[in-house]
Amino acid sequence: MSATAKAGQIGRSLPRLEGRAKVTGRAEYIHNLRLPGMVHGKIFRSAVAHGRIRRVDTAAAKALSGVFAVVTSDDIRKVISNPYYGPAFHDQPILAIDKVRHVGEPVAVVLAEDPHVAEEAMRLIIAEYDELPAVTDEVEAMTSTVIVHDALKPAGIFPDLKHLEGRKGTNVALDFHLRRGDVKQAFAEATHVFEHTFRTQPVMHTPLEPMVSAAEPGDGTLTIHTASQSPSFVRMEVARLLGWPENRVRVKTAFLGGGFGAKLYIKLEALVAALALLARRPVKISLAMDEQFFTITKHPSTFRIKSAVDKDGRVTARECEVWWNGGAYADVGPRVTQKSGFTAAGPYDIDNVAIDSYALYTNRPPAGALRGFGIPQLVWAYESHTDMIARALGIDPVEFRRRNILRDGRPQATGTVMKDAAIDKVLDRLVQRLGWSRPFDRGQGSVKRGRGLAVGFKASIAPTTSVAILNLYADGSCGLYCSTVDMGQGSDTAMAQIAAEVLDIPAETVRVVHPDTDVTPYDMATLGSRSTYHMGHAVKRAAEDARVKIDALKADLGVPPGSNVPLAELFRRKYGMQAGNIVGVGSFVPSYASPDHDTGLTPNATPFWMVGGTGAEVEVDTETGHVRVARLINVADLGTPINPRIVETQLSGGAIMQLGFTMQERMEFADGQLLNPNLADYKIPGMRDLPARIESEAVDAVERGGPFGAKGVGETATFGVSPAIANAIDAAVGVRLTELPLTPEAVYRALRKAGR
Amino acid sequence: MTPFDLVEPPSLGEALKLLEPDDSAVRPLAGGTALMLLMKSGFFRPKRLVSLRAAGERLARIRIEPNGELRIGAMVRLAALEWAPEVRRDFPVIGHTLRTLANVRVRNVATLGGHLAHADPHSDLPPVLIALGACLVLAGPRGERAVPVEGFATGHYETVCKGDELIVEATIPPLGRRRAAYAKCTTRSADDWPALGIAVAWDDDGAIRSPRIVLGAATERPTRLKAAEALIAGRTLDGALLTRAGEAAAEEADVVADARGSVSYKKQLVKVYVARALRAAGAGPAAP
Numbered sequence A: 001m002s003a004t005a006k007a008g009q010i011g012r013s014l015p016r017l018e019g020r021a022k023v024t025g026r027a028e029y030i031h032n033l034r035l036p037g038m039v040h041g042k043i044f045r046s047a048v049a050h051g052r053i054r055r056v057d058t059a060a061a062k063a064l065s066g067v068f069a070v071v072t073s074d075d076i077r078k079v080i081s082n083p084y085y086g087p088a089f090h091d092q093p094i095l096a097i098d099k100v101r102h103v104g105e106p107v108a109v110v111l112a113e114d115p116h117v118a119e120e121a122m123r124l125i126i127a128e129y130d131e132l133p134a135v136t137d138e139v140e141a142m143t144s145t146v147i148v149h150d151a152l153k154p155a156g157i158f159p160d161l162k163h164l165e166g167r168k169g170t171n172v173a174l175d176f177h178l179r180r181g182d183v184k185q186a187f188a189e190a191t192h193v194f195e196h197t198f199r200t201q202p203v204m205h206t207p208l209e210p211m212v213s214a215a216e217p218g219d220g221t222l223t224i225h226t227a228s229q230s231p232s233f234v235r236m237e238v239a240r241l242l243g244w245p246e247n248r249v250r251v252k253t254a255f256l257g258g259g260f261g262a263k264l265y266i267k268l269e270a271l272v273a274a275l276a277l278l279a280r281r282p283v284k285i286s287l288a289m290d291e292q293f294f295t296i297t298k299h300p301s302t303f304r305i306k307s308a309v310d311k312d313g314r315v316t317a318r319e320c321e322v323w324w325n326g327g328a329y330a331d332v333g334p335r336v337t338q339k340s341g342f343t344a345a346g347p348y349d350i351d352n353v354a355i356d357s358y359a360l361y362t363n364r365p366p367a368g369a370l371r372g373f374g375i376p377q378l379v380w381a382y383e384s385h386t387d388m389i390a391r392a393l394g395i396d397p398v399e400f401r402r403r404n405i406l407r408d409g410r411p412q413a414t415g416t417v418m419k420d421a422a423i424d425k426v427l428d429r430l431v432q433r434l435g436w437s438r439p440f441d442r443g444q445g446s447v448k449r450g451r452g453l454a455v456g457f458k459a460s461i462a463p464t465t466s467v468a469i470l471n472l473y474a475d476g477s478c479g480l481y482c483s484t485v486d487m488g489q490g491s492d493t494a495m496a497q498i499a500a501e502v503l504d505i506p507a508e509t510v511r512v513v514h515p516d517t518d519v520t521p522y523d524m525a526t527l528g529s530r531s532t533y534h535m536g537h538a539v540k541r542a543a544e545d546a547r548v549k550i551d552a553l554k555a556d557l558g559v560p561p562g563s564n565v566p567l568a569e570l571f572r573r574k575y576g577m578q579a580g581n582i583v584g585v586g587s588f589v590p591s592y593a594s595p596d597h598d599t600g601l602t603p604n605a606t607p608f609w610m611v612g613g614t615g616a617e618v619e620v621d622t623e624t625g626h627v628r629v630a631r632l633i634n635v636a637d638l639g640t641p642i643n644p645r646i647v648e649t650q651l652s653g654g655a656i657m658q659l660g661f662t663m664q665e666r667m668e669f670a671d672g673q674l675l676n677p678n679l680a681d682y683k684i685p686g687m688r689d690l691p692a693r694i695e696s697e698a699v700d701a702v703e704r705g706g707p708f709g710a711k712g713v714g715e716t717a718t719f720g721v722s723p724a725i726a727n728a729i730d731a732a733v734g735v736r737l738t739e740l741p742l743t744p745e746a747v748y749r750a751l752r753k754a755g756r
Numbered sequence B: 001m002t003p004f005d006l007v008e009p010p011s012l013g014e015a016l017k018l019l020e021p022d023d024s025a026v027r028p029l030a031g032g033t034a035l036m037l038l039m040k041s042g043f044f045r046p047k048r049l050v051s052l053r054a055a056g057e058r059l060a061r062i063r064i065e066p067n068g069e070l071r072i073g074a075m076v077r078l079a080a081l082e083w084a085p086e087v088r089r090d091f092p093v094i095g096h097t098l099r100t101l102a103n104v105r106v107r108n109v110a111t112l113g114g115h116l117a118h119a120d121p122h123s124d125l126p127p128v129l130i131a132l133g134a135c136l137v138l139a140g141p142r143g144e145r146a147v148p149v150e151g152f153a154t155g156h157y158e159t160v161c162k163g164d165e166l167i168v169e170a171t172i173p174p175l176g177r178r179r180a181a182y183a184k185c186t187t188r189s190a191d192d193w194p195a196l197g198i199a200v201a202w203d204d205d206g207a208i209r210s211p212r213i214v215l216g217a218a219t220e221r222p223t224r225l226k227a228a229e230a231l232i233a234g235r236t237l238d239g240a241l242l243t244r245a246g247e248a249a250a251e252e253a254d255v256v257a258d259a260r261g262s263v264s265y266k267k268q269l270v271k272v273y274v275a276r277a278l279r280a281a282g283a284g285p286a287a288p
C-alpha cells in the first residue's frame, strides 16, 4: 500500500481511537438518541417474588393526561403470539403472563411523550397477586416443592439442552456432569481428604449507562437501536418472535457505557419491538439504575469441593458439586453452568475428577454472564481450598501449587490436552513479584499483614462464529465492518490494529463501522473475552482477502506485485476515475467437540485457555475487621498483547471490578424484597477503596492459534482476586472466610470466633 | 417527577413568606443533593421549592467574629467550608471531617444548612458541631432564635426547625484551649455514609476539662456519651483510660442495627473509635 505506511501495528500502545470523542462528549450513545415522534416507556414491576396475577388495574394510569397507552401482556400477544424469549430457554415473557416469578419482573408499561408523565402514570397502576411460596436459595431449589416453571422450554440453540424439553417438576435447568478416572478408588486410597463449601453472593454488573433500547417501526420493517453486546442475536431473536425474515429487522448499536455481560442476548429489545408495533411510533425505554438490579445479576453460587491428597502432597482426586442460582429465567445460565463446569477442578493435574454442576431456577432476578462467566465463583472456591489444604499439611502454598500444577501437554479434567496455557509462568511471575521467598512484614499492634495468591483458568466459549468485512474505498482509505461492540474494552482500536498490520497502514487511519445488522456482518456476540481471538481472526482474514484482491488488481493492470503504486492510483487506472471498491471478507469459527453427555469428556473443549492469577498483600485491623488491600498484583497469559496499554487497563479494570465483588458488593434481600437497588446502598468501589498499588503484567506468551499470537483478556484478571485476598487474610490473622463478600463485620466475627 | 414551581426570592424575608408551614409539598431548597434523591425516588413530590440561593449575604458568608467565634451562613457549600483558610487555621477539625464526607461532587453542591436541616442521622458534621458547642440561628415569622446543635435533631429526619422557619447560620465558639477530633468509620466503602462517627473535644489544661464525646450515625440522632465523658473528666489520657472510656461508651450507646452493621458489631466499633478519637485529639496540637 502507501509508501509511508508503517508495519508494526501489533504490540503498539495506540491510544484508543474513540478516546478524544469520549472525553469531549461527542461519542455516540443510544442513551442520547431522540427519534421523531418517539414515546417513552416506563415499566411497572412486580412487588412480589412469586405470585399469580389476579388483576392489573391500569385505569388510573390511562386516565392521566399525557399518557399515550398502557400495555400489558394481553396487548403484547396481539403482535407476538408466543412472547417468550431467551438464549437457552424460551422461558422469559416479554411482560409477565399469569404469574410473576421475581421481584421487579416487568408487568406493564406506560407510554407517554414525556418520560416524567410515564413515570407518574406507572405509579398509578395497581396489581394484585395471589402470593405463592418462593424459593430463593440455589441449594434448596434442588429439592424444593416450589417449582418456578411448570415445564422447561429449551430454545433449541444448545444441542446439549434438548433432553430437557418439556421436563416437569424440577428447578434444574441444566445439569452438567464430568467423570474422569476412578474417583471412588482414589478417595479410598487417599492419605488425606479435605472437604469445604464456599458461597458467593448476588451482585450486579453496574454498567454506568443503564440498559437502553429504542424501536422504530418502518414499512414492514423494524429498526432497533440498542445498547447491546449482541446485535446479531437480537436481530435473530426479534425476527423469530415476530415470525419475520431477519432482513426486515435492523439492529444498530453505538458505544456502550459498560456492558460486562449485562447487555447480552435480549434485555429490552423484544419489549420495545412489541411496543413500537403496538404504538405504531418509535418507543424508547431507558432503565434507571435501580431497574438494572431486577434485569440481570451475577449467579450466586454454592460450591462443595472435596480433595484426596497422597502422602507427597499430590492431589489424586477431586469431587466438585456446584449449584448456580440462576434466578427466575435461565438467560444464559445453563451455558455458564456447563462451560464453567469444565474447569471446576482448577488448574491442577488431577487424574480422577467428578464434577456435578447445576443451573437452578429460583424466585430471584435472573442471573447471566458477568465478566468471567462463572469462573470467579469457581476460583474463589478451589483456590481457597488449595490454600486450606496446604496450610493443613504444613506445605507452603506456592510449593503445594507447584507440585500439582497443570502443564502444557497434560490433559485437563475434560481430557482436553493443555496447550498455550502459561499457568506455571503466571504462578512464577506472581511469586517473583510478591518476593515470596523474602521475609515479609507481618505488621504490628492491632494491624496484621498477610499475603496470598491464587491462579485460575477458563475455557473460552465455543463454537462461535465471527464475520468481518473490510472495504477499501476509491481513494484507498479503509472501512472495517464488524459487529463487535466497543463497550469500553477498546475493541475498535484492537481490530483496527489487526487490519492495519495486514494492510501495512497506520491503525489510526482505519475507520471502524459500528454494528448495524443491515451493514455489518454476523458476530455471535461481544462476550467471554472472545472478540480478539474470533473477530480478530475474521478481521485478519478479511484484510488478507483484500490484499489478495489488491494483488489481483495489480496483475490485471500489469503493475508488478512489489510496486508501491498507491491503491487510489490503481483504482483510477482501472475505472478511469476515482471509483470502485475492494471488499475483503473473512470469517472464523474454531474447531470444537461437544462434551460427551454422560462423562463430560471432550478432546477439544476450547479454542484457547485464559489464565489469570492474583497476588495480594493485605492489612487487617484486628479490632474492627477492616481489611485494606495494600497491593494487588494481576498476572495473566493473554498471548501476545495487540495493544499493551489497553491490555493493562483491562487487567486492572477487571481486578478492580472483582475487588468490589470480593470486599463490598451484595444485593441485600429481605422478605423477598431487594433492599439496596441504588448506588447509595449498593457500594461499588470508589477511588478511595482501591489498593495503593495495583500492578498488572502480561506474561511473555504466545497463543499459537490466535491472530498474531493473541487471545482474550477482558475477564482474565477477575479470576484470582477473591481467593488471593481471603488467602492473604488467613495468612495475616489465621481466620478463613468461605463466603463473599469479605466485609469488616464478617472478618471481625471470624476473628472473635477463632478467639483472636 | 411532576412539574413544580421553583422560586428564588431575593431576601431572607421574602423566602420566609414563600414557605407554607401547613403544606409539606413546599420546601426550602439549598444544594438539592438530599432533596433530589427524595424526588427521584418519589418520596417527595414538591409543589414549590424555595431556593435560598439569592436569599442574602448573611446565608452565604464565612466569618470569624472579633471574639473568635466562627459564623457560617446556611448556604455555604461544604467544599467552601472545607477550604476556607480561617476555618483551616482556627478549626482544623472541621476541614478534617469534611474531607471524608461524601465526595467532592457532593461537597461542591451541598450546603451546611441543608446538611443540618435534613437531619439524616448518618451525617458527619452534627457530632462535631455538638462537640464544639455550636448553635444555630433560626429565622421565622416571629423573628430569630438561637438553638444549640445539640438537641436540634429530634429523631430521624426531624428537627426543632418549624415549617415556617429557616436556618440562617451556625455559630461556633472559639476553640481556645480545646482539643478536638472526629473519627469516622465506614463499613461498606470508603466514601459511604458513616456506620458511626465519634467527635470528641475538651479543654486542655494538662488535664481533661469539660469533655464532650458525641456519637453520630449509629444512633437515632447524634448523642453525647455522658458516662464516658464523666469518666475522662479531670484525668489525663493514658492507654488504660482510653480502653475504659471506649468500654463505657459502648456500654451506654443506644446503637441501632442497619445495613452497615449489627448492634454487637457497632458496639465494638464504638469502643474502638472512641479510643481512637480521644487518642487523635490528644496527639494533635491544642489550639493556640
Ligand SMILES: Cc1cc2nc3c(=O)[nH]c(=O)nc-3n(C[C@H](O)[C@H](O)[C@H](O)COP(=O)(O)OP(=O)(O)OC[C@H]3O[C@@H](n4cnc5c(N)ncnc54)[C@H](O)[C@@H]3O)c2cc1C
Pocket (backbone or CB within 6 Å): A680, B027, B028, B029, B030, B031, B032, B033, B034, B035, B036, B052, B074, B075, B100, B101, B102, B103, B106, B109, B110, B111, B112, B113, B114, B115, B116, B117, B118, B122, B123, B124, B125, B161, B165, B166, B167, B168, B191, B192, B193, B194
Ligand atoms: C452520594 C452522597 C453521599 C453522601 N455521603 C455523606 C456522608 O458521607 N456524610 C454525610 O454527612 N452526608 C453525606 N451525604 C449527605 C449530604 O451531606 C447531604 O445530602 C447534604 O448535606 C444536604 O445538603 P443540601 O444543601 O444539598 O440540601 P438540600 O437537599 O437542598 O436540602 C435538604 C433538606 O434541608 C432543607 N433545607 C435546606 N436548607 C435549609 C435551610 N437553610 N433551612 C431549613 N431547611 C433547609 C430542605 O428543605 C431539605 O429538606 C451524602 C449525600 C450524597 C448525595
